[in-house]
Amino acid sequence: MKDQTIDTLPRTEPIQSATFSNSVNAEIRRAAHTGIYDIRGGGAKRRVPHFDDLLFLGASISRYPLEGYRETCETRVTLGTRYAKTPIELDIPVTIAGMSFGALSGPAKEALGRGASAAGTSTTTGDGGMTEEERGHSSKLVYQYLPSRYGMNPRDLRRADAIEIVVGQGAKPGGGGMLLGQKISDRVAGMRNLPTGIDQRSACRHPDWTGPDDLEIKILEIREITGWKVPIYVKIGGTRPYYDTTLAIKAGADVVVLDGMQGGTAATQDVFIEHVGLPTLACIRPAVQALQDQGLHREVQLVVSGGIRTGADVAKAIALGADAVAIGTAALVALGDNDPKWEAEYQKMGTTTGAYDDWHEGRDPAGITTQDPELMARFDPIEGGRRLKNYLKVLTLEAQTIARACGHNHLHNLEPEDLCALTMEAAAMARVPLAGTDWWPGKAGF
Amino acid sequence: MQTFDLEAQDLRALNTALHAQAETLSQANWEVVNAKGSHAIAVGLDAPIEVTVKGSTGYYCAGMNSQAKVHVHGSAGPGVAENMMSGTVIVEGDASQYAGATGHGGLLVIKGNASSRCGISMKGIDIVVHGNIGHMSAFMAQSGNLVVLGDAGDALGDSLYEARLFVRGSVKSLGADCIEKEMRPEHLEILADLLERAGADAKPEEFKRYGSARKLYNFDVDNASAY
Numbered sequence: 001m002k003d004q005t006i007d008t009l010p011r012t013e014p015i016q017s018a019t020f021s022n023s024v025n026a027e028i029r030r031a032a033h034t035g036i037y038d039i040r041g042g043g044a045k046r047r048v049p050h051f052d053d054l055l056f057l058g059a060s061i062s063r064y065p066l067e068g069y070r071e072t073c074e075t076r077v078t079l080g081t082r083y084a085k086t087p088i089e090l091d092i093p094v095t096i097a098g099m100s101f102g103a104l105s106g107p108a109k110e111a112l113g114r115g116a117s118a119a120g121t122s123t124t125t126g127d128g129g130m131t132e133e134e135r136g137h138s139s140k141l142v143y144q145y146l147p148s149r150y151g152m153n154p155r156d157l158r159r160a161d162a163i164e165i166v167v168g169q170g171a172k173p174g175g176g177g178m179l180l181g182q183k184i185s186d187r188v189a190g191m192r193n194l195p196t197g198i199d200q201r202s203a204c205r206h207p208d209w210t211g212p213d214d215l216e217i218k219i220l221e222i223r224e225i226t227g228w229k230v231p232i233y234v235k236i237g238g239t240r241p242y243y244d245t246t247l248a249i250k251a252g253a254d255v256v257v258l259d260g261m262q263g264g265t266a267a268t269q270d271v272f273i274e275h276v277g278l279p280t281l282a283c284i285r286p287a288v289q290a291l292q293d294q295g296l297h298r299e300v301q302l303v304v305s306g307g308i309r310t311g312a313d314v315a316k317a318i319a320l321g322a323d324a325v326a327i328g329t330a331a332l333v334a335l336g337d338n339d340p341k342w343e344a345e346y347q348k349m350g351t352t353t354g355a356y357d358d359w360h361e362g363r364d365p366a367g368i369t370t371q372d373p374e375l376m377a378r379f380d381p382i383e384g385g386r387r388l389k390n391y392l393k394v395l396t397l398e399a400q401t402i403a404r405a406c407g408h409n410h411l412h413n414l415e416p417e418d419l420c421a422l423t424m425e426a427a428a429m430a431r432v433p434l435a436g437t438d439w440w441p442g443k444a445g446f
Numbered sequence: 447m448q449t450f451d452l453e454a455q456d457l458r459a460l461n462t463a464l465h466a467q468a469e470t471l472s473q474a475n476w477e478v479v480n481a482k483g484s485h486a487i488a489v490g491l492d493a494p495i496e497v498t499v500k501g502s503t504g505y506y507c508a509g510m511n512s513q514a515k516v517h518v519h520g521s522a523g524p525g526v527a528e529n530m531m532s533g534t535v536i537v538e539g540d541a542s543q544y545a546g547a548t549g550h551g552g553l554l555v556i557k558g559n560a561s562s563r564c565g566i567s568m569k570g571i572d573i574v575v576h577g578n579i580g581h582m583s584a585f586m587a588q589s590g591n592l593v594v595l596g597d598a599g600d601a602l603g604d605s606l607y608e609a610r611l612f613v614r615g616s617v618k619s620l621g622a623d624c625i626e627k628e629m630r631p632e633h634l635e636i637l638a639d640l641l642e643r644a645g646a647d648a649k650p651e652e653f654k655r656y657g658s659a660r661k662l663y664n665f666d667v668d669n670a671s672a673y
């Protein structure tokens with residue numbers, strides 16, 4: 001034993017800390033170097049209970065299915081039936097979520113309009129106002145009424161097909177917006193009445209109302225300005241969905257848009273994205289409960305967003321009680337965001353395909369989340385529109401396939417009874433039985 | 447002159463009649479009686495008409511106004527002339543919170559005092575207040591002019607951008623990034639014109655000008671304590 005040196009002694013294997021993982025340490029080093037929090041685009045990247053934790057049961061002897069290629073399964077949905085003279089009629093229950101011009105380029109907005117219109121659905125403006133690209137190419141355009149009121153004007157208000165009062169977003173409930181100077185071109189600045197090249201904050205609260213009683217009067221004002229014609233949506237981030245939905249309904253909303261924590265953003269602090277708000281899955285049932293308690297489920301429509309990717313997600317959201325869903329991130333990916341063909345450029349920026357989220361820097365190789373004319377020129381809005389249309393069709397076909405397999409001739413006939421959960425968490429949040437049981441945590445009578 | 451009695455007819459009928467003037471101008475002078483604090487009176491107008499409101503108004507009177515002249519003979523509730531695009535709104539009495547919020551253009555005159563957050567997030571509107579204004583006025587104000595003949599409350603012009611603030615009386619405190627600035631001849635000219643248009647009996651030389659120090663325009667961690 002004497003000749004054994006310290007180098008030859010048997011040792012324990014190097015163990016990485018689960019708490020101080022390499023990525024945690026990298027963030028500590030980044031913070032120590034820069035002195036500023038990390039800002040990024042996208043939604044929560046951590047795994048949270050989601051639609052993947054639910055399964056459809058399908059039909060058998062106790063339920064019979066519909067024939068996939070013969071029997072119809074309707075997909076149409078009407079939004080805004082409560083007060084609006086002209087509700088929005090959509091062919092499919094998948095809409096394009098509000099994404100700001102400024103965060104996205106003009107051609108990207110055009111592509112969203114082209115794709116959505118071809119698929120028979122609506123698009124939504126975002127912070128920064130309405131552009132001709134999106135108005136011109138969107139057969140149904142929802143105009144967002146945001147705290148910043150950048151570009152807000154009565155002319156655009158009156159040429160919108162619906163108005164969405166944004167109270168919050170799932171990625172950052174309680175937070176405002178941020179568009180960093182790099183992306184403030186002359187055009188973006190002009191629309192926002194601000195100097196070119198400076199950081200633009202969007203307030204986290206509306207400047208002229210606070211609380212539900214004020215919101216009711218604000219909705220009255222907008223209805224008076226638009227002659228009670230178009231639906232008024234209220235968009236909330238997933239925080240206290242039961243109470244917020246109740247208050248939005250009481251304030252007079254035609255439609256409630258509910259966005260969970262996986263929902264994307266153009267630019268927000270990472271700590272905010274990952275640590276504030278409820279998973280989408282946990283939001284839906286309380287919101288539906290609120291609608292039912294007011295006797296207004298299906299009369300005030302519920303649009304759910306935050307991490308919708310597939311037709312299965314669409315079907316699950318609807319089965320839990322949503323009337324429609326909205327997509328942001330998935331629409332950008334369909335347009336070409338994070339495409340492997342730009343891998344060499346992602347590498348140069350210290351990232352990789354699928355992980356690129358520094359949209360706020362305005363250097364998007366795919367030319368979508370940028371205002372740089374050279375990068376923007378890489379993006380073809382006609383081709384982008386075609387791809388988005390295809391993707392929306394696939395989402396719809398997938399959702400229909402599932403609905404037929406569950407025996408439904410309309411997507412809206414999907415119901416919680418069609419579902420089971422793979423995990424206790426998902427069972428508790430979705431209030432559907434754990435697979436193979438008739439029980440979920442919190443179910444009355446147990 | 448057409449008179450509209452809000453006790454006999456409802457708000458929808460009033461705004462419908464006023465909006466119709468944007469299509470065909472048939473009546474340039476309107477009088478609204480029995481306003482009694484109703485909300486959303488004369489909102490979204492878009493015609494060169496004059497609307498006189500007798501009595502005090504509730505929230506958002508003359509909201510999003512374009513072209514029209516709306517004259518309130520009383521006080522105005524929260525958000526009077528919010529998001530105004532053009533035209534003139536005159537309030538004979540006092541105005542509640544957020545007067546002229548996010549206004550893009552036009553002139554708002556308040557003959558009495560204005561409460562907190564007057565001119566919040568203003569985007570090109572001109573506001574002249576004959577009396578005093580409350581705290582957090584001109585918060586995040588982007589452009590346009592706010593003229594105050596009396597005093598300003600706490601945190602005037604917090605986080606403001608390119609808006610110009612002119613105050614004749616005292617300022618209780620300035621908000622983050624708001625500083626007193628030199629009054630140059632072009633400012634005196636702007637001020638003289640606004641005072642005249644607002645029927646205000648004051649001399650431009652009696653005012654001080656405040657505006658953005660522009661230190662918070664691009665995020666810098668060394669300024670973190672200012673947020």
Ligand SMILES: Cc1cc2nc3c(=O)[nH]c(=O)nc-3n(C[C@H](O)[C@H](O)[C@H](O)COP(=O)(O)O)c2cc1C
Binds near residue numbers: 098170262263266327
């Ligand atoms: C690039 C980008 C910009 C966005 N801009 C806005 C906006 O201006 N207003 C808003 O209410 N939500 C905005 N959102 C959030 C979306 O409307 C939506 O809530 C979210 O993207 C839905 O989640 P998903 O991305 O998982 O589909 C933005 C999202 C993205 C990805």
